[in-house]
Amino acid sequence: MTNKQEHGGSGLAQETGELKMMSRATYFREALLRNIFMLCAIVAVAAVALIFVFVGVRGWPVVDDPGIVAFLTGTEWSSTYGEFGILPLVSGTLVVTLGALLLGAPLAIGTAVFLSEIASPRMRSIVRPAVEMLAGVPSVVFGFFGLVIIRPVVADLTGSMGFGPLTAALILAVMIVPTIATLTEDALRSVAPGIRHASYAMGATTWQTIYKVLIPAAKIGIIDATILGMGRAIGETMAVVMVAGNAPQFFSGLGEPVATLTSQIVIDMSYASGTHRTALFGLAVILFLISMGLVGLVRSLARLERRS
């Protein structure tokens, strides 16, 4: 036994040794590729870390000037008077983003349900590329469209000049449709086919299957998609600058101008210096924290889903 084993063992060692010798070139190529891919990942991670450190270091002085409390709880943003309170900007961002989600999420989820459950393959081959193309339209084009087409409509509706959260939310609603629709469709498709078939076998109609079985089953995926859409809406800048009116005041009506965190950075950065510049980096830190929070939320939802 022992002999045999030894013999067999050495044979195996020889074989694997030969295999290694045979594939040395392959081995190096594999190792090289592994390292190249790792480098790619490191560059991406390092970029995020560097940006965060840079923004953090440049924004840190707001703690002393204007002071962290004045910065976080101040109700006026006016560089002329040296006032840098972010509350009006946070309020503007919240109103615009929530408005965009309220209008955009149902639209996107409806699109996704249509694509995954109702549309014929032919129909799908038309609708899906159209939705994907929406994601490729530059935001400045959306902004221009909003300025020229949607703003006058909102102006008539609200009796104002049409610059404000409603116009911004309408444009953002369309802009976030591709993000939410694509991810929701994936979530619906990943529902096990058996569940769908079982529902139909029980005599449920298409509509009953969709809202009683499929949507609950894909719930977490749909929430995920909506959060990512929200991230897109919060970060969108160009289109918002063009239609939001950019007045750093608290929400005072659907047609009254507001400013968001991102739009204020764009408007101010060309000329800001000193405390003002620091405060803009402070805004960037806030945006960073918001997006980190959203990503964290998505991750923990994904964990929840795996557990259930």
Place this chain on the structure above:
Amino acid sequence: MLLGSVVLPGCGGSGGAREQVIVSGSTTLLPIAEVSAEMFGEENPTVSVLVSGMGSSAGIENVASGSSDIGTSSRELKDEEAALGLTDTVVAYDAIAVIVNPSNPVRDLTIEQVRAIFAGEITNWSEVGGPDLDIGVVNRDEASGTREAFKKIIMGDTRFYKGAVVLPGTGQVRAVVADVEGAIGYISLGFVTDEVAAVAIDDVMPSEEAVVNGSYTIQRTLHFFTREEVSTATQAYIDFVLSDEVQETIVREAGFIPITAKQDGSD
């Protein structure tokens, strides 16, 4: 050609290296600086004038720090900038016109009314003799030299209305006022077209004559700021901008008022 001969000896000997004059600052002044730089470059092939528009504040900062040869500005120096020891050359005058939608019958406002409108105290056109229509105040962003000048001349210590729509460009202000019935804004006189109607301030319509004789008060001076020592090429470019050739064509076509107009007027 005469100017060319001034510049050439300065750099002709240095083995064909082109001398650079870097100009940065006000976007209002861009049309003047850019077009004259192009013409100047054609007449003086050994000098290249590089022009960029980043706002008056940036221009002043750049010339003081030495990264530009000329800082262009559509506003006066602030107190802290006055200490930088910059040399001021006036290159043109400009009037800021208060504009309304052409369908609005109001064509006459006092300075006090304009101030109250932009402070948000007067909110309906009926309060200034117009129709019963909400006033839509359109303001410029705080980087704007036009806003700075308007604030200094009209607003003084009064704060702008916080709910005013803020737009980051002259063209956008004009487009919105042209489109919205109740809107009011302010833009450089050179940008006023038929789409909008300029308003008389204290009974004086903005015009070249009114600026020259001083009766139209919302006017400002456009500056080139330089350090005390300037290169021959920089001086040649400034002289070129001040020449009748540029003043009477480029400056006038850009909608500004040439310095010669005021000199003639005061003579």
